[in-house]
Amino acid sequence: MKLPKPELTTLTLRQMKRKLATNSKRMGAGAFAYVYQSKKHRDRVVKVGYCNDGDVYDHPHTDPYLMYLKKVLKNRTNPYFPKVHSIKIYKYVYHRKSLDDYHEDTHYYFVIELEKLAGFYGLSTGDRKRAMYRHFPKHTTGAFRENLFDRCAKEYDRFLKKAIMIIRKVGGDGQTYSEDFHTGNFMWRVVKNRQPQLVITDPIS
Numbered sequence: 050m051k052l053p054k055p056e057l058t059t060l061t062l063r064q065m066k067r068k069l070a071t072n073s074k075r076m077g078a079g080a081f082a083y084v085y086q087s088k089k090h091r092d093r094v095v096k097v098g099y100c101n102d103g104d105v106y107d108h109p110h111t112d113p114y115l116m117y118l119k120k121v122l123k124n125r126t127n128p129y130f131p132k133v134h135s136i137k138i139y140k141y142v143y144h145r146k147s148l149d150d151y152h153e154d155t156h157y158y159f160v161i162e163l164e165k166l167a168g169f170y171g172l173s174t175g176d177r178k179r180a181m182y183r184h185f186p187k188h189t190t191g192a193f194r195e196n197l198f199d200r201c202a203k204e205y206d207r208f209l210k211k212a213i214m215i216i217r218k219v220g221g222d223g224q225t226y227s228e229d230f231h232t233g234n235f236m237w238r239v240v241k242n243r244q245p246q247l248v249i250t251d252p253i254s
Contacts (some may be wrong), residue, residue, distance in 0.1 A: 050122050085097070
């Protein structure tokens with residue numbers, strides 16, 4: 050799977066969100082996107098949001114989240130990355146009138162189907178304790194970045210090391226985009242009879 054070319058649409062982002070919300074539950078919202086329960090699959094969610102690409106609106110693939118997903122798609126076996134089932138990028142063009150002219154504005158937004166994950170407080174008590182013991186030895190989720198990087202340095206976990214390397218590469222020099230490690234940008238993959246798997250969902254801003 051690759052990032053697709055944008056499709057022209059007549060729906061605004063607000064109209065798309067209303068369409069997704071019809072007969073479906075909104076699972077959450079962040080600074081740039083909303084997440085809804087998939088209507089067809091109980092184990093999937095649909096994430097929708099604007100491509101936040103600054104002044105480069107003709108290049109939606111420069112959006113930091115899409116740049117991250119591009120790397121995720123090339124490393125699908127890494128358990129620290131979310132499982133992506135489908136990606137669509139939409140291009141919406143509208144005209145606005147000024148005092149003496151008409152202006153054409155273009156906006157891009159994405160609609161992405163992902164695996165359904167659990168938030169930390171969505172875990173069972175037993176799973177939460179196991180997750181805390183494995184990933185948060187300093188006993189505070191607020192120290193997420195510190196714990197994660199300590200573990201990456203001390204343990205040989207090739208998948209975690211590769212994930213951190215990729216995230217740092219996408220983050221670049223921190224002037225355009227940067228790492229955004231905090232508890233709101235990771236979730237957990239819950240598999241029966243196994244420890245919860247940390248999944249880094251949105252680590253670039």
